Amino acid sequence: MKAFVVDEPGDARLREWPDPLNVEGEVLVTALLAGLCGTDLELIDGTIDPAYVRYPLVLGHEWVGRLEGDVVDVGPAGTFVVVEGVVPCGACEACRRDASNLCAVYDEIGFTRPGALAEHVSVPVGLVHRLGEDVALDDAVLIEPMAVVWRALTRVPLRRGLRVAIVGDGTIALLAVHLVGLFAPATTSVIGRREEQRDLATRAGADSFVIETPSEVFDLVIEAAGSGAAVASAIDLCARGGMVILLGLPPHGTRVELAPDDLVNNDVIIQGSFSYSRSAFAEVVGRINSGDLRPSFLITHRFTLDEAAEALKVLRGDVTKSEPRGKVVIDLAPG
Ligand SMILES: [Zn+2]
Ligand SMILES: [Zn+2]
Incomplete structure (x- = not known):
């Protein structure tokens, strides 16, 4: 079949790739729509931590498809589905406490096993989720990155009425604006990099969009730009007693200077978040199927x-x- 393959860092192209084999416990899915993200660029450039990639690699970890075979409890061949990318071993301590993102055996579609920029993908049947009849593929293709954001939000004690700032204006940042709206913040401010992103930020639910770093502070700051400077800026923007979520993925090896006494004196939570848990993914699928979330804009x-x-x-x-x-x-x- 045809697939978009990264053979090694710096060498990415469309080429022939072997059809997936029939594997016990897996089902073939025809890929219909796939999103690209900055992490794909890191996989191409080789700037991602080598522990999280295996070359040669078919790219594509945000996607929707159609079942080629029947899956019990999901649906018959032809059903539109979305598939969790993180493949948990199911047996380790992390998997048993719903932290499959921390599974002892890291394995993820589009990172260590072939992704969706291809005609077919073979996936473990237990990771397949049925899409509702009325769900647009354009909404469903954003489930994976939304699960990443959702899992991060559920790691900190969110409450109504927070002053929220999002550093960055890429897709993850804009999805964070959209999802944080479910927690009824007092205000949501985007600190962006490009004026052209203003309308998208507004559609996502932002109350304000600025390029200059503001002088005020926020109860929740979400770093989604993925640079060391953005991390430092996010920490500076955090109010006393506030929270910082690190969602961006700066290049492997990035270092940031911190003032630990400020973090202590300010009683700050800094929360990193990697990928998503099974429950975070399922929650987002449910909210897409119910129509609560329509991120296709x-x-x-x-x-x-x-x-x-x-x-x-x-x-x-x-x-x-x-x-x-x-x-x-x-x-x-x-x-
Ligand atoms: Zn992605
Ligand atoms: Zn595991």
Whole structure:
């Protein structure tokens, strides 16, 4: 089959890839729509921690598809589905306490096993979730990144009425704006990098969008820009007794200077968050199926698999300097 493959860092292209084998306990899924994100660029560039990738690799970890076989408790062949990417061993201590993101045996679709920028993906049947009849694929394709954000939000003691700041204006930042709205914040401010992102931030639910770092402080600061400078800025923006969530993924090896006495004196929570738990993923699927979440407004660019290289250029910001840039998707079954 045709697939978009990273053979090694710096060498990514569309090429032939072996069809998935029939594996006991797995089912074949036809990939229909896949989102790209900054992590895909890190996989291509080799800037991701080598513990979390195995080359050669078929990219694609945010996706929806159609079952090629029946799955008990999910549906017959033809059912539209979304699939958890983190493949848990199910037996280790982390898996048993709903922390499959910390499974002793790290394995993830699109990182250590073939992803969805291909015609077919073989996936463990236990990770398949049925999509509701009325759910648009454009909404469902954002389930995976929303699960990442959701899991992070559920790690800290959120309450109504918080003053929230989101550092960054990429898709994860905008999804964070959207999801944090479910907790009824007093205000949600986006500290962005590009004026062109203002409208998307507003649609996601932001009350304000600024480029300059504000002088006020916030009860919850979500870092979603993925740079050392953004992490430092997020910590500076945190009010006494506040919380900082680190969602961005700076390049492996990034270091940030901290003033620990300020963190102590200010009684601050700093919460990192990696990937998602099984329950976080299921929760987001439920909210998509119920229609509570409709994030498809974030999709701004659409390409076919043949155009994947062009899509990656857009993702890097090489060709869209003066337009809004939300989620870039690959339509794997156009027409
Ligand atoms: Zn992603
Ligand atoms: Zn495990």
